[in-house]
Amino acid sequence: MPNWAQNPLVLIAGACVVVPWVASNMVRFQEPTFISTGTGGALAAASCDGVYYGKFIGYYANCFTGPWPGPEFDESERDAAPRRVAREYIESHLDRLPIVVAARVGRLWAVFKPGQTTWLDWWLEGRGRAPSYIGLFSYYLLMPFAIVGVVVLRRRRVPILPLLSVAVIATIAAAVTFGVTRYRAPAEVAIVVAAGVGASAAGTWLRSRARPDRPALVTEAA
Helix, strand or coil: CCHHHHCHHHHHHHHHHHHHHHHHHHHHCCCCCCCCCCHHHHHHHCCCHHHHCCCCCCCCCCCCCCCCCCCCCCHHHHHHHHHHHHHHHHHCCCCCHHHHHHHHHHHHCCCCCHHHHHHHHHHCCCCCHHHHHHHHHHHHHHHHHHHHHHHHHHHCCCCCHHHHHHHHHHHHHHHHCCCCHHHHHHHHHHHHHHHHHHHHHHHHHHHHHHCCCCCCCCCCCC
């Protein structure tokens, strides 16, 4: 049984943070709102031909052209219009959805069009050219050590769920919306932690391989 199921305090602590927020949203907005009113906008930005086909597949674009509801409506009501348009587009392109989802996840983890995604990071999202590419190469450098670190922690019976859970959450977020580098940010903390463990294990292994074997002393009886 997982640790969180054995300790109800974990669930209670999580509920103490989430429940008041959800309750406030349910009372404040006209449309049912759990966490955020940006669902429609995010789905709409990822639901059009420009990101379902062509060279920008899996990314986002200005897909929703309106009309937006007027200012007399609250945010939850304004979000309903793009959400409806996105749902209609998705339902009419279900055969294309698996390919698009794969492209989104591939962009998130920099295994599909990493150069283009990084270029968009600085050209479209304004992150700076040098920092964007340095971040990409640093990510590639860390990932092998992170994989080794997860294996080492698993063999040491150290719980790896806290590390893997953020990666799973980031993957799901990209799969249902679009693949951008910033969605990977929460998982990068776990990547650095696991990479530190992996680098330490690799260093220990290299030192053990480099140490010359000491010949055993043999004493012969006279």
